[in-house]
């Protein structure tokens with residue numbers, strides 16, 4: 084009996100020590116006391132107590148004496164690590180080391196510091212940024228329609244290009260001292276979001292110069308002279324930039340580009356100068372066909388050792404005027420009918436002077452690191468903003484449409500099937516917008532959040548796809564038939580662009596989020612890896628020992644925390660004071676899942692080692708948990724920042740509940756597919772001791788979310804805040820907004836007409852062929868409704884008729900009036916870009 088109590092007490096104390104990540108000396112003291120009690124009270128057979136005592140002394144001495152511990156334990160593990168750690172290429176290392184660790188580090192720690200998180204400032208705009216958003220951005224949206232752009236001009240119309248250049252849209256992120264607007268990341272994001280509620284083409288055209296490209300690279304790495312020359316010209320649109328990395332053979336694996344430059348002497352402007360002879364073949368380059376300045380990435384080789392002692396210098400970025408002899412550029416791809424400028428470019432043995440390298444000669448070979456650093460910040464702004472903008476457009480227009488479009492005498496938005504899709508749209512958008520804002524805010528805090536920007540890009544663009552798909556299902560044929568009154572078809576077609584660029588989503592999910600996250604966000608893994616590469620053996624031994632034993636305690640702590648929080652349902656986890664009562668449990672549950680993630684990650688890395696990199700399905704699921712924790716945190720922060728509006732609570736609840744269910748499924752996916760079934764089963768008992776706590780969000784909650792999207796309200800306004808609605812009378816989204824208001828005003832009047840007809844106050848039957856107008860007129864004649872009310876009903880009907888209208892065209896779809904594609908003299912073959920050049924290069 085006493086023995087049993089002792090065993091229970093030992094287990095409880097051990098769990099408690101692990102839970103609080105107790106120091107080694109505390110463990111030693113606790114074990115000594117436990118053994119002392121067992122000896123004194125004769126709780127165990129003497130031989131067992133003696134044996135345990137000897138074992139304790141044998142282990143405790145080396146574990147508590149660092150020099151001994153290193154000699155006996157960690158140095159051996161370090162040697163084994165050195166052998167088994169997969170070799171890391173320089174580009175892999177640069178990608179992993181790029182950027183900073185921010186809130187992702189907390190989420191990976193198993194113990195996120197919510198107080199610190201909630202104290203982060205709410206992102207805001209300066210007065211000037213707000214004015215730019217309200218005036219110039221609105222004006223730009225008003226200047227353009229997707230239909231005109233894609234079908235008439237197949238480009239932005241010239242006056243729109245001019246407006247973009249004149250107002251500084253291309254230099255939003257260029258510092259003011261160089262003539263740019265010097266906007267914050269949040270302002271940039273707000274502008275991109277608004278433009279994306281209007282036209283994908285204009286959004287992409289503005290996005291690229293403000294994202295990863297010549298401007299950003301120059302601002303961070305350019306020489307003073309390069310900055311002084313180019314930045315003011317880029318800011319004013321006197322130069323149109325593009326950035327070319329992708330090669331036909333190197334897309335996702337961009338570090339393997341075969342494009343090369345040889346260091347050599349050559350002639351430039353009549354002088355003999357040191358430079359590079361560059362050969363390249365690029366495709367998919369946005370703005371390429373109209374660019375005046377080509378940012379180019381290629382690998383530099385120095386066979387004659389003209390700049391140092393290495394032959395393979397590495398990836399380098401240079402700026403080449405597109406007018407430079409040998410630069411072949413101007414042909415276009417057609418990216419899903421989006422008609423933003425995009426195309427290939429190539430060149431063979433083109434000599435460029437050394438000072439065209441961004442940052443000059445010292446930056447030879449530093450291109451990959453430059454790209455990764457800039458990507459770490461830029462990826463978190465552009466595509467998340469365009470995805471959110473698209474979703475705002477879809478939610479605003481589709482919610483309104485679902486309310487005014489009736490079938491079976493009922494607004495389609497009131498059918499449960501449609502309601503389900505609407506719910507997903509609303510909940511997803513609430514979460515997407517939260518993550519967009521929080522990520523932009525991180526950039527403004529000086530972070531270059533490499534992992535978080537990948538999460539934001541991946542998950543916001545995926546959710547944008549889901550939102551747009553749901554919207555397409557809801558609007559039916561109206562979304563399918565293209566024309567000026569289709570508000571959704573263009574977004575539907577263009578969604579895959581965001582999925583594919585800046586790290587295709589499957590790759591980002593399978594390889595980047597967890598792969599990079601586990602190394603960067605984990606408090607010890609990178610330190611261990613660095614120690615294995617350390618050449619000073621004494622330093623390596625000390626560093627590795629500290630990291631290894633810190634890691635062991637960290638892993639034990641997360642195991643204990645995951646288990647205890649699982650047993651207690653995380654009810655006892657501390658929550659920062661002042662948070663909205665309805666969100667308290669989420670902080671506790673997110674902390675629990677954070678500990679579970681940290682625990683599973685350590686076991687996965689510990690048992691699978693380098694093989695985890697190839698186990699992409701496991702890695703993707705672990706990455707999903709990290710991502711969903713980030714999305715949930717962002718959602719909670721937004722809810723608090725917006726004053727915990729009770730009316731918005733269903734959106735917040737649905738988004739988090741849905742995400743937590745998905746996080747739970749991802750954890751389950753790891754557990755049930757873990758290569759070692761026994762370890763998987765043990766981990767399941769630790770993480771989910773009483774089974775899985777989450778079920779899908781309830782239908783009642785879903786109903787509350789959908790209802791908010793069907794009627795104008797402050798909640799709906801906040802959900803679609805920052806989206807553009809045209810003043811043009813025939814604009815499809817503006818028409819929906821007006822029809823929605825008119826329908827809500829008309830419905831009670833129509834109900835009175837129906838009731839009066841039913842009560843026999845007038846003949847409510849419609850003669851064949853007579854319109855509803857006749858019924859309204861009759862009701863007015865009979866005094867059932869006033870003239871004003873009759874006008875209200877007729878106006879609503881007229882607006883609804885215009886909303887549900889789709890475009891039709893002549894039988895040849897107007898092609899006879901259109902200029903056919905110019906296939907050139909050689910016909911279609913001439914449109915196959917630079918095939919011969921590829922052969923030559925091969």
Ligand SMILES: Cc1cc2nc3c(=O)[nH]c(=O)nc-3n(C[C@H](O)[C@H](O)[C@H](O)COP(=O)(O)OP(=O)(O)OC[C@H]3O[C@@H](n4cnc5c(N)ncnc54)[C@H](O)[C@@H]3O)c2cc1C
Nearest residue numbers: 326327328329334335367368369418584585587589590593
């Ligand atoms: C419209 C558009 C604009 C673009 N603009 C530019 C630009 O301005 N500048 C520029 O340099 N590039 C640009 N790109 C190129 C873009 O970055 C690439 O398309 C992207 O990197 C993917 O390369 P890929 O298309 O060759 O696909 P691939 O690399 O062939 O990938 C195909 C699929 O395989 C998946 N995949 C690849 N490797 C893995 C892996 N290890 N694990 C799991 N899945 C994997 C990918 O996720 C993808 O789903 C643009 C592309 C498009 C379509």
